[in-house]
Amino acid sequence: MKCPVCSDSSLHITSLESRLNASCCSDCQGQWISANDYWTWLKHHGETLPEKEPDELPIQADDVQRAKLCPECKRIMLRYKVGHSLDFRLDQCGSCNGVWFDANEWEALKQRNLHDEVHLIFSAPWQSQVRKDEARKLLEAIYTEAFSDDYGKIKEIKSWIENHPEQEKILNYLSNEDPYEIGASNSAN
Incomplete structure (x- = not known):
């Protein structure tokens, strides 16, 4: 050979x-x-x-x-x-x-x-995971560049929200442009 x-x-x-x-x-x-x-x-x-x-x-x-x-x-x-x-x-x-x-x-x-x-x-599952891992690395690099020094804090806040028992209310509050407006569609209830 x-x-x-x-x-x-x-x-x-x-x-x-x-x-x-x-x-x-x-x-x-x-x-x-x-x-x-x-x-x-x-x-x-x-x-x-x-x-x-x-x-x-x-x-x-x-x-x-x-x-x-x-x-x-x-x-x-x-x-x-x-x-x-x-x-x-x-x-x-x-x-x-x-x-x-x-x-x-x-x-x-x-x-x-x-x-x-x-x-x-x-195998297809192994190669699929390789592609997912590469995409994750690429996105991590993009986020690191976009947020620079704040990226660590952003990940910390995200983790805190994901594990909070009132996650939905917190996300409503954050996504509402003016959460203090009377009659706002995203109330805290």
Whole structure:
């Protein structure tokens, strides 16, 4: 098999984990794991480990961002965002379901205990959550810029209102242009 990144380099078999073989490239340090090898390893791996928070010094992965051909069946692989504060994508063959890990991607997943959930990364629910998390980050950045130093206080007030037993009355008061006007449509009752 040839490396999908280096094209001319042949992949050699190595043991990535106990009971998990991978085909590695000596040049780019990428790793190919066949779907069969992954599922066999996962079956013997035991219980799924809980996800860990990012370390202060996370492992930097080489995310080669060009199209790659599957080393097994030569079809173009699809790229999937990992998410969970990991800023790289995994390449999966849509035909044989094998996965290509650019240099250090497996190690970065393992550092966070996500290496035993690789199969979930390619699922619709996982990808949907990745998109939601990205949208949330984007909106957080917009609000931070728009409100600058007041943003923390605004979030504090919002939380206070959300947890207050008289939430509806407070929101009525705040949304009424003149809550003291007699006959106002939004009374405090």
